[in-house]
Amino acid sequence: MEVMLAEDLFPANLSIEERTRHWIHFFSLFTPLHVKALNSILSLKRRYSC
Structure with missing residues (x-):
């Protein structure tokens, strides 16, 4: 989900x-x-990343 939000909805070229x-x-x-x-x-996510 994070990748989709960060890359697909808000492309790096913006x-x-x-x-x-x-x-x-x-x-x-x-x-x-x-x-x-x-x-x-x-x-x-915080709980699993610790």
């Missing part, structure tokens, strides 16, 4: 400013349920 705008817009569409799911995923 400037940093453009990527930042895309990320902000992308996350502004999240509902509280999306945020909860993302937090769970990130929490699991």
Whole structure:
């Protein structure tokens, strides 16, 4: 999932400013349920990477 978000949705050929705008817009569409799911995923990732 991380690779898809980082590379497919926000290609490296975009400037940093453009990527930042895309990320902000992308996350502004999240509902509280999306945020909860993302937090769970990130929490699991942290737990497994330690």
